[in-house]
Amino acid sequence: xxxxxxxxxxxxxxxxxxxxxxxxxxxxxxxxxxxxxxxxxxxxxxxxxxxxxxxxxxxxxxxxxxxxxxxxxxxxxxxxxx
Numbered sequence: 051x052x053x054x055x056x057x058x059x060x061x062x063x064x065x066x067x068x069x070x071x072x073x074x075x076x077x078x079x080x081x082x083x084x085x086x087x088x089x090x091x092x093x094x095x096x097x098x099x100x101x102x103x104x105x106x107x108x109x110x111x112x113x114x115x116x117x118x119x120x121x122x123x124x125x126x127x128x129x130x131x132x
Contacts, residue, residue: 051076051079051080052076052077052079052080054080054084054086054087056076056080057076057077057080057081057084057087058087058090058091060073060076060077061077061081061087061090061091061094062094064077065094065095065098
């Protein structure tokens with residue numbers, strides 16, 4: 051049986067890579083009996099989902115094209131010089 055520390059490390063690794071069969075089984079057995087680690091794992095998955103939503107939302111907001119930035123910077127510089 052894995053410890054809570056080992057299980058949380060496995061849960062974290064499982065977010066980024068496929069765990070070997072034995073580690074997956076050990077983690078799932080621990081999660082079946084430990085409510086704290088099960089909660090941690092759910093929260094880990096929820097945080098990843100929320101970060102992905104936030105990233106997708108930020109990607110959908112277009113930035114200013116480089117030409118527009120250059121025109122704005124030029125106008126501001128002209129105002130400062132006058």
